[in-house]
Amino acid sequence: MTCLPAADQSMVESEKSALDVNVEVLNPKETSLLQTALITDEGVLERDVGVLKTEISKLPVVLDELERVRTKLDALQVEVTSSKMPLASNGKSQQPPLTQSNAEASNVVLQVIIERQKRNxxxxxxxxxxxxxxxxxxxxxxxxxxxxxxxxxxxxxxxxxxxxxxxxxxxxxxxxxxxxxxxxxxxxxxxxxxxxxxxxxxxLTPAQLEHLNKIKEELRLRRDRGEDNLFIKYINGIPSIAAKNQGQPPPPP
CATH class of the missing domain: 3.30.70.330 (RRM (RNA recognition motif) domain)
Structure with a gap:
């Protein structure tokens, strides 16, 4: 065992004595409150860890969905471009390189999908x-x-x-x-x-909220013109204006 110099040994003993005094100062009530606080913090930590695990478990699904969307976008872009391009001398479509505008449009679509996935x-x-x-x-x-x-x-x-x-x-x-x-x-x-x-x-995402506000404004204007049989109908989660049939009850709020 290594022996400490007298000054260091004295300092260690002093710190130990101070710690012992602080422990002795705690009465049973304070000790109970401290234990309760520790148990509560432990419960909150376990809950947060559970939430984190749940969010992490969703990541593979999100990544798979993004990969499928990217593949569909690439295929759709090729299809649209092919339909618009004239045929070359050999009878095949001339494929232009991916332009910056097309790439930006694809990125915007992916960002919208990611934002909606985060809020689903x-x-x-x-x-x-x-x-x-x-x-x-x-x-x-x-x-x-x-x-x-x-x-x-x-x-x-x-x-x-x-x-x-x-x-x-x-x-x-x-x-x-x-x-x-x-x-x-x-x-x-x-x-x-x-x-x-x-x-x-x-x-709603900002884009969805903007679209919904436009639909509401259009509905207000058309009702002001006397079209009282209109309401907002959601089809696959997308709002649109529809007309009620005669005698049909109004949709739920």
């Missing part, structure tokens, strides 16, 4: 009166609300408030569901939340 498990809740998203039970409270209203277990990986408050002082809430199938289920059953004055919408 998200929903927006409006007019939800509850505690701050900093509250430890915030996510659990929202999950309980969804379960009570829909009668089905709907796990949530995370929830957070953002944006500006509405006239009732409530900021929008974005929730991320564990299962993508629950997104469609909640959208189909969102009318059940009308009694609580809570509104559920998809988490």
């Amino acid at each position: 498990c998200n929903l927006m809740l409006f007019n939800l009166k509850s505690e701050s998203s900093e509250d430890p039970t915030f996510t659990a409270d929202i999950s309980t609300l969804l379960n009570d209203v829909c009668g089905r277990n709907i796990p949530i990986s995370k929830a957070s408030r953002f944006g500006k408050p509405n006239c009732n002082g409530c900021r929008p809430v974005k929730i991320t569901l564990v299962n993508h199938g629950d997104v469609g289920f909640l959208l189909k059953n969102r009318s059940k939340f009308s009694g609580k004055k809570i509104y559920i919408e998809s988490d």
Whole structure:
């Protein structure tokens, strides 16, 4: 065993004595509170690790989807270009090199797809009166609300408030569901939340939101011109204006 110089040995003993004093200062109540805090932190860490594992497990699916889209885009580009190009002397289409504009267009499409993929498990809740998203039970409270209203277990990986408050002082809430199938289920059953004055919408990308706003503006203008039988209809998740048949009940909100 290596012997420390007297000065260093004295310093080590001093630090050890100070540590012993600090430990002795903790009474049983403080020790219990410390243990509770450690257990709580451990639970939060385990939950965050679970969420991270869930998100990581989705990556192969996203990458496969992007690869399929890229392949389809390449094939579509070749098909369109071939149909527009004149035939060469040997009877075959002359294939031009990939232009910068075509490459930029492909990148824009891929970015839109990636953005929609990132949001496909998200929903927006409006007019939800509850505690701050900093509250430890915030996510659990929202999950309980969804379960009570829909009668089905709907796990949530995370929830957070953002944006500006509405006239009732409530900021929008974005929730991320564990299962993508629950997104469609909640959208189909969102009318059940009308009694609580809570509104559920998809988490739209900027491009989708811009398109929806144009559809709403067109609907408003046409109704002002007397076309009262129109409403917004979603086909494969894409909004468009449709006309109600005579005597047909209005669509759910």
